[in-house]
Amino acid sequence: MAEKVIMTAAEMGRALSRLAHEVVERNGGAAGLVFLGMRTRGVPLAQRLAARIKDFEGVDIPVGALDIGLYRDDLSNLGVQPKVQRTDIPQDLFGKDIVLVDDVLYTGRSIRAAMDAIIDFGRPRTIQLLVLVDRGHRELPIRADYVGKNIPTSLQEEVQVRLEEVDGQDEAVLMRGEVKAP
Amino acid sequence: MTAPSLTRRHVLDLDDFSAGEILHILDTADAMKEVLAREVPRVPALRGRTVVTAFYEASTRTRVSFELAARALSADCVNLNVALSSTTKGESLLNTVRTLRALGADVIVMRHSQAGAPYLVARYLNICMINAGDGAHAHPTQALLDLYTMRERLGRVERLKVAIIGDIRHSRVARSNLWGLAALGAQVALCGPATLLPRGPELELLPTVALTTHLEEALEGAEVVMPLRLQLERQQSGLLPSLREYRELYQIDGARLARAHPRALVLHPGPMNEGVEISTEVAHGAQSAIESQVTNGVAVRMALLYLYGHGEVSDVRAP
């Protein structure tokens, strides 16, 4: 399968730094923020963003992990159930500004599931969405508040984000050749 | 480790589960336990699915555990009231299940007093069948919750020394635990009066275990001690001279537990005959995990419903 690098490690680092600043700027500081990374790769991304904000703001932002397996609306079509892991919410979400962090934004269905999950834990003040890559093809009225990079794709392509913590290296690639329904 | 095969239709016993698949279930149960700890313990994973509990043998505990599991996953849960249903009008088991399926059941959770009843249903009807205990044969969900509790409390199951004590011969809990414990690499000793133990040759088709009538031998170094419920009718049918003698020889009390490993965990599949197979001090003591077994039971059953309670349903008659 043909593979094209669309984001190098260096570009990813710069994008995350910019995103960290955007989040703080948009929220007028870091107080009241909670980062929820979507498993699997959203979690290390959220941790990296929190670390960067700690560097320039000196504030510890709580980071949690969200598994949306139990909230998906496509379970019965999959045949085999996706592995679910623990959801780990660091504190009461009531009145907080949640930044939901994911690697790739595509149809928007995972985000819909994630919002359902968050609301099960309490009523935050806002939910914002941060993604490293937005590849388009939304099926729901969902948009990201913070985007690392917009990559126009076709339905036959796949975007894969690889992270040091999970995959051993940082990069985002575009893969072709596999026909995949959204 | 074998890749978990999660395409199965049925949970009939643990004899066909690999270590990988069991661990996958236990990991999934971990996530379910988090859900159960929430203020509103409910997720939409099985919305629109119907789980029917059909208990041909009374067991409020297991039935309620399954119903809570199904509800926590937002499934519709229907209890077939066997005592009032057409089974008392002489309808066959297969016809009852055919009807339930026609009414939209996706999963049947069945408890039955006869060994093999879930196999009968699984053979003829293509519907997800979860065995909630069949006669003296198997009780896979109980074994899984035991394994889960062992792993949660002791950090592993591999190489654990497990002593199962009591009426092994008639115990579906013991049989299913043997398969699960063997798959995960534990060492098992079975102990009880000879009338309630299988004879050596009767274990030929089961995983390897140590067999003893001496409690001290079984407890020596045991990290898990699992006394089984003693059915009072065993005494009536002449397998035991008296409950008093059973208590004297096999009851797990504080002094006896002290012979086991210092951090030994006490499990009991319930319901307990406190003062018969287990003393009150042990049942409610520091080493007892009996209460957490109950919560873990719901989490494990959620994991099973989530993992296997999905497939599409069509009528396939076995050849």
Next chain:
Amino acid sequence: MSAPPEGRGLLIRGGRLCDPARGRDEVADLYLSDGKIALESAPAGTPVLEVGGLLISPGFIDLHVHLREPGFEDKETIATGTQAAARGGFTTVCCMPNTEPPTDSRAAVEFILRRAATHGAIRVLPIGCITKGRRGHELAEMGELAAAGVVGFSDDGSPVADSRLMRQAMEYSRAFGLPVIDHCQDPALSQGGVVNEGAVSSRLGLVGMPAAAEEVMVARDIALAELTGACLHLAHLSAASSVEHLRRAKALGLPVTAEVTPHHLALTEGRVMGVLGPLPHKLGPLPASAYDTNAKVNPPLRTERDRQALLAALRAGLIDAIATDHAPHTLVDKECEFDDAAFGISGLETAAGVLLTLVDKGELELTTVIAALTAGPARLLGRPDLGALRAGAAADLVLIDPRAEWAVEPAQFASKGHNTPLAGARLRGKVLATIYGGHIAYLDPALEMKGAPLA
């Protein structure tokens, strides 16, 4: 082939005649005339059936079948049961008295004989009850039953638990010279049991019947035979330990005989788990076909060791007869939970195939099998006119292709009982025709009239 024209007889030419009663096993012609085996040579013009390569045996005799009529006609009738018997090569069957009402009165015996005469495809010999209503309390009127035509006494299915009553039955039966046939099983030891007790029962969580339950009854009955001098026939032996008691009884010269079923000779307890053939040392997951109620039979299928002991006993001549214990049941009786399922195998139509497959595998000699299906049971019944190809005797015989392979298809059975653990099994050895009293009782479509009338 149509029925041989009356009066002109039939010459069966070129077959291998296997007639253990007369010590014959040779290629020879057989002339049938007037429904009898004829002494003289066939006259010119006699129709000829060329059967080169086929085996000809005296019609088989089954000491132990359940025809179910009266009372359980949904399971079997005398008509369907005897048709099944004819397909299996049997020309005589002895039917067990566990009908409703049981065969414990002259009227019940006469009913069976009358139905057999009008609806039966072959000869039916009734067996009468030992005790009234098969309840095990009071002796049945054995004298009246004997006068009405029973060939033995049995409470089959219900062992006679009361040793004193059994003693009395055996003493009383001596006056009529008929055997008492016991289903040997200690009811207390086998209580609640549905399979053999051992590795399989433990694996499946089913209640087992120990081999000892049979053994203790065999030992008791032999002791009573010694005490009373009565003829004792041990039905469907299943356990190796029983054979040892039989050996001792025969060595003492006691009037004790025994039978074994084709399923106990061919199958073992693994069938209940859906395992075909010998059990592996360690069994992994249960096959999807576990808890096969069609393998639920009483006495239960036992271990390979038991099977080998039965084969050896048959080879050694300790066991006198092979009997099917044909026990037909409806689908509803079997398609249910294991404990609830009825005991029994529909065995008449597979017996010859199963036994000849054992011959093919070298586990039994052909003459041993034929003797146990013909001369053995005839001797036991005191009927020298049956089970032999004697000149002047009724022309009861069976034509067999010992090499024909076929698959068991219960749906094709003549019996109403499709309950067999052998569905789909491939057997070697097939009954092609059964002739009863000179008439064709069964004819396989594969067999054709070949050969011109005798010149």
